[in-house]
Amino acid sequence: MADKKKRRRSDADSDTDSLPFKNRLKPDSVILQSIKTFTESTPSTSDSKPLTLSDLSLSTTCREVSDLPLSSVQSAIESLILSLTHSILSGNGFSFSVPSRSSTNQLYVPELDRIVLKDKSSLRPYANVSTVRKTTITTRIIQLIHQLCLKNIHVTKRDLFYTDVKLFQDQTQSDAVLDDVSCILGCTRSSLNVVAAEKGVVVGRLIFSDNGDMIDCTKMGMGGKAIPPNIDRVGDMQSDALFILLVEKDAAYMRLAEDRFYNRFPCIIVTAKGQPDVATRLFLRKMKMELKLPVLALVDSDPYGLKILSVYGCGSKNMSYDSANLTTPDIKWLGIRPSDLDKYKIPEQCRLPMTEQDIKTGKDLLEEDFVKKNPGWVEELNLMVKTKQKAEIQALSTFGFQYLSEVYLPLKLQQKDWL
Amino acid sequence: MADKKKRRRSDADSDTDSLPFKNRLKPDSVILQSIKTFTESTPSTSDSKPLTLSDLSLSTTCREVSDLPLSSVQSAIESLILSLTHSILSGNGFSFSVPSRSSTNQLYVPELDRIVLKDKSSLRPYANVSTVRKTTITTRIIQLIHQLCLKNIHVTKRDLFYTDVKLFQDQTQSDAVLDDVSCILGCTRSSLNVVAAEKGVVVGRLIFSDNGDMIDCTKMGMGGKAIPPNIDRVGDMQSDALFILLVEKDAAYMRLAEDRFYNRFPCIIVTAKGQPDVATRLFLRKMKMELKLPVLALVDSDPYGLKILSVYGCGSKNMSYDSANLTTPDIKWLGIRPSDLDKYKIPEQCRLPMTEQDIKTGKDLLEEDFVKKNPGWVEELNLMVKTKQKAEIQALSTFGFQYLSEVYLPLKLQQKDWL
Structure with missing residues (x-):
């Protein structure tokens, strides 16, 4: 129907009225x-009663960590060390019980829509040639985390x-044991006050506190506010x-920030500038949970765009033990979707052929599982693999620099065109 | 002398009083x-009368671009096109005179302490098989820039x-011509409203306006303020x-932001998180010029740390035509310097052996030239190449997580230990 109204398109960047x-x-x-109706319908269904492992009777076979206040981390460490001391004094030496983080110990739970860790764990005894080194590293990391608790600083x-290069030898060793320690103590890595480098930015209709300072993201110019590395000092959203x-x-x-898109359609705009980092994932989840807003994702139309969406939504295998705290449920795939390429008449020369690797990833x-459970996504992905074409968000610039903010996104919102 | 007061150092991260x-x-x-005295002595010598190419009688043999307001860029384009039209109407066809940006056309000027472009240029005629394509691309880029001027937006x-993939074929071609157009019009790339992705952040004692919003960088928590991509909308510092x-x-x-180092020693802390990007370079220069403050650099003790310092200070060869606007004169090398490794007794295991490639880069x-003109730098670099050792800023964590902010930097400032 609507296609019959197609208008003759003059030269790409002529005046905006003739834009497709x-x-x-x-x-x-x-x-x-129409967005308001959608927003209001969102929280009650998805957030009022979030499913937990125990709702699914999985709490004994699966393992999850939680956000703990610093004082709880401190007492967890102190209890752990006390029990080790008892074990040593009663002549049994000591060992850590370490949850396995291998891929065979991981499970996608459809009801939760994320990857979780199963309950397998192994003993790491001190009095054993094959594990003495790793046990020593584990003890040292626990000691360092205890220091962070006492000083209340982030590193x-x-x-x-670098606090003990002689022992750790290289960073992969201390990093791996750090994840072990999270699992042993049952808390998130952020609770340990060990943070990742930040790279995300946020702009739009959001006010929050960062380390005690109130930030108004409508007054952050075009640059936006850098997302803080330490989520535990973010609040008052x-x-x-x-x-x-x-x-x-x-x-x-940048296009959306400069055009102040959030003033035309009240929204919060957030990006990790490519691969999602832990700080941005934590920040997105916190926004979703506290503000109870729907999340619409704008990614490239290629397998990596969908992959990125899935990391925000369902978590990465590497940190599955922490998926409950890192993932944002129910993210909608707004665009650019493979079907948009024809629908929006993206010219052939702005589409790119997929490489063999792209097709394999697709x-x-x-x-x-997280793709399969969404029939709309399967259909789109099938179309991508079939046409062997991909396109970046930037491809929309072919209709003029502001086509994204002035036509594409408003039309998507008007048609509630997300999956 | 002072070395005799050396104290026995107990276990690395014991209580802070025993820190080296x-x-x-x-x-x-x-x-x-003591810093105040230094700061006050800084502006009068280096900034009151910045040297220009014409002071050195180089204005006819060297070429530089300048920041132009959007209206001037627009009229420069219109004059250029008018003259091309005249040339066509008088039967001579048309061609662009394009400044050469090859390395043989570059010059380090010690008095300016930066790389500049010499005056060689070449003709790019339309009526020539070998240049017709590039001439067409040049014309198209100029047309697109003219649109940006009319709309006053940044891209x-x-x-x-993506506005004309069919013509440009791949991005290296439109990028290269964009730099040509900067040189042809005699203005910076930022004046063309074409901006680079931002990645820098700033925190500390700075207030500035970003696209009309006033930003107070003491109230930006730990995350800091993302440096805006478009320097022309930054002001009121x-x-x-x-x-x-x-x-x-x-x-x-992050360490310095969390410790609010800028409150103990009033300063502005800025980072590009690795390689300097254009937005951060422009922002640093603007701060230096408007606030007339000394700039102290904290980089890794390796050849790349010094290289990064040099890009901020003297510019990159790739954008030498714009060096006057991108470089920050008179940056001091505060640390981590090769001589600091012994001076601060960085343990052997926290130093890293330099690779063959590192040594070659060193x-x-x-x-x-920009290293040679600073004897102190030459001495340090010679020491690095001789000892074949490098170290990251993070190596200081061996003395405790806050050694950087609580001892190393304050001591550096106290001793005015920069080059």
């Missing part, structure tokens, strides 16, 4: 009303490594936004 | 007074590429800082 599909846009007030994994717009690339982020994704 | 050299620290008020190089601390890595940045740097 611009004539289908309804007034902003109409679009806003990076690199800092941790307030917002009048209708949704959160999660953007893969910073070029698209096919692998089709086997993943 | 901590006993040499004078009260903060004394250190502050990325990637956006620019105010500060009571005594110096700017330029930090190579974000781990060190030796190459010794041949560079």
